[in-house]
Amino acid sequence: MSIYAVNKICYRVVHEPALRAALSETPEQALRAVRPALSEEELRALLAGDVGRLSRMGANNFLLHQLGRFRLLGLDLPSYADRIRAAYRDA
Numbered sequence: 001m002s003i004y005a006v007n008k009i010c011y012r013v014v015h016e017p018a019l020r021a022a023l024s025e026t027p028e029q030a031l032r033a034v035r036p037a038l039s040e041e042e043l044r045a046l047l048a049g050d051v052g053r054l055s056r057m058g059a060n061n062f063l064l065h066q067l068g069r070f071r072l073l074g075l076d077l078p079s080y081a082d083r084i085r086a087a088y089r090d091a
Helices: 004-015 017-025 027-033 040-047 051-056 061-069 077-089
Strands: none
Touching: 004 017, 004 040, 004 061, 017 027, 027 040, 040 051, 051 061, 051 077, 061 077
16 A cells, blocks of 8 residues: 555645545545545545544655645644644554
């Protein structure tokens, strides 16, 4: 499994307003349509806003931060930070 697809989505969120809108309105449909395709594990984690898990899987934290910045997938900046910290608290 490659985490590249997750990083690519997070990068695109900054530059593509249409993708941001799609992720706000129909997140699962939007995520299933992206290329390169996400693995089912990546898809589930994104839909759950589980940025801590995605970070532990190797996703770039700066890019993941964009999901909170744009309030996507149930995240905002405080919840993004809380989930990242929680993922590494016991490490």
